[in-house]
Amino acid sequence: MKNSVYLALLAGLAGCATLPSSGPTGKQIESSAVAPKEGVPIQVIEIQSAADLPAGVVSTSPAAILPQAASTPTDMVGPGDVLDINIYEAGVTLFASSSPATAAGQLSAPGVQVQKLPPTRIDDLGNITIPYAGMLHVGGLTTAEIEATIRNSLRGLSQNPQIIVTLNQAITNTIIVGGEVARPGRLVLQTNRESLSDVIALAGGYRGNSKDLMVRIMRGDASADVRINDIVENPALDVRIRPGDRLMLVDDPRTYSILGASGRIEQVPFRRSAVSLAEAIATAGGTNPNLGDPAAIFLFRYVVDAEGKEVPRVYHINMMQTGAYFIAQKFTMQDKDVLYFGNAAANQPSKLVQLISQLFSPILTVTSAVSVIQNSNN
Template sequence: MQVKNSVYLALLAGLAGCATLPSSGPTGGQIEKSAAVPKDGSSPIRVVPIHTIADVPGVGAITTSLLPELAPPPTDMIGPGDVLDINIYEAGVTLFSGAGGGGGGLSQIVANPGVQVQKLPPTRVDDLGDITIPYAGTLHVAGITTGEVEAMIRNSLARLSQNPQVIVTLNQAITNSIIVGGEVARPGRLVLQTNRETLSDVIALAGGYRGNAKDLLLRIVRGERSVDVRVNDLVDNPRLDVRAYPGDRLMLINNPRTYSVLGAPGRVEQVPFSRSSVSLAEAVATAGGVNPGIGNPAAIFVFRYVRDEQGNEVPRVYHLNMMKTGSYFLAQRFAMQDKDVLYIGNAAANQPSKLIQLISQLFSPILTVTSAVQTVQNSN
């Protein structure tokens, strides 16, 4: 009996030396305290209590694209790399020979009774934006339309030919095109026929997307700016579906969204988005709800990075007390975002029960052995 008492005392002394009991994470109060006064000396983290619909992030806000809405340029705008087809029509005294576009080269000025047409070889606009036309010399055509190039050539030949007429068309359009790549059926260069095609139009013209729309991210590079937009958001929010602009580079990336569940839920895991939008209520349900043994429904937290007024990313914590009836309606309006952390706090009231369970687990083997020894002794 003395030995058994000594063992009990030793175990109790060991428990007394433990600083804390096993836990799946901090309580709600500990989170709020450490956010307000971080022990590492860093800046305080704002904790936003969700009491009304006005506190729910994103609700009521009008989301617009970060890309500027630019006026569409003319579809026949010319730039370096474009290839032009040039036809020159002359009557009477002509500069060019070879009727019917035979491409017979240049000749001396001759008189012909009918209208003669000379189709020049395909003319590529060089890196400086220039082309060279016989008798007209070098012409700078970058930044102007085909109609303006026609007038420029006509004026250059006016003193050498009788009322020359010029038709210029785009054989290969480089300036008025965009590059589409990634998860589309037909990646490559896409010519904008109207310059009013939206981002979703471009995806459709490239043969449509491959994979699941909820997992696809559209990255638009315009000049030195890069913007990411979810494909599903283009449908849900037409303000994001802006017009593509010549020179844009579009990349469709397979980038599934996920959120992490930690703390005291039914299970801890990383959860992929089941569809384009997942609410906080759905996220809690997917995680198995609050663990009834250790969790605290009043301590539901979402950790997220947001952008402040200066555009810098700052950490923010949203707190929802699901012991209140109205919180269940708010949780339906709270939309989860990619890489969010959903944390369910531990219940401080469960600490005594944990102690009892721990003592029971420690003493149970000793009681079993003691009972077995007594049984043997009684049998003897």
């Protein structure tokens, strides 16, 4: 009976097409990439020296993407701004408080008078209305230019009026900051020389971990993305912010995935701005000694070709070679990379032995127990 059970189990194993596996071997990956059943072939690049390393990601400066707005004066006004306007007159005045003399149609008595107009909002067309002067277009002017415009409009109506215009509420010379900052909202640019890092600091600083934060700068219909940590490493990314810009800080952690016959399978966030392939392999726990092949470590990545299209690339590194450990320190991981540890074809016999052992262990245990019972009965 015992022999018949063994034969039945062996027959079942012989009928299995494949043994359990965590993924393809290195040879299977290379063959399926070069001659896929569907789609176009995928280029497999052998990393054997520093010359084979892919070019690192060069962060494009927002200045090359965003339209270059001309620098504007800090006191230039536009629609939505609120002005405080004071009109000073000496001698015979036009803007005088009501009195019996003025009620009779006479001008007020000589002296220095000041007329503070109610807060004046610039309309959507950039116009304001001044008593006796009518509607004036002031959008795009500075406060000094508005003073001259009002004074000229009152010429002949008032004796040498002096005008003082100040900004009560500034809208034109502001930006909007939102997302992961301490104080989101509208921010006035006091000098119009504030950089990206200046604006983030004026908004109370960022919230969260800088390595996970990305700031999107929107100017008109264009936008550019910059990572907070990259600003520290590359000051050229700390661009000048212009009035009307909109900034949004978002939590967008960079990650890479670990698959195959490694010590662990997971999605790993970047610990720093730059992570090398050697560090990624160490984080994965290296190759599983029972399943993996150190000579078959692959990295899957999308790259942009000369035509600007995204195409898949596979990079192969053989960690059985001494030089590979130095090269892996220079290989920089990128966001959404997939690090795959290939299965070792030589491990298939050991898997068969383990499987047979697992299947036979319960039978051997039962057989041993029966033998003990029979011996005790005898």
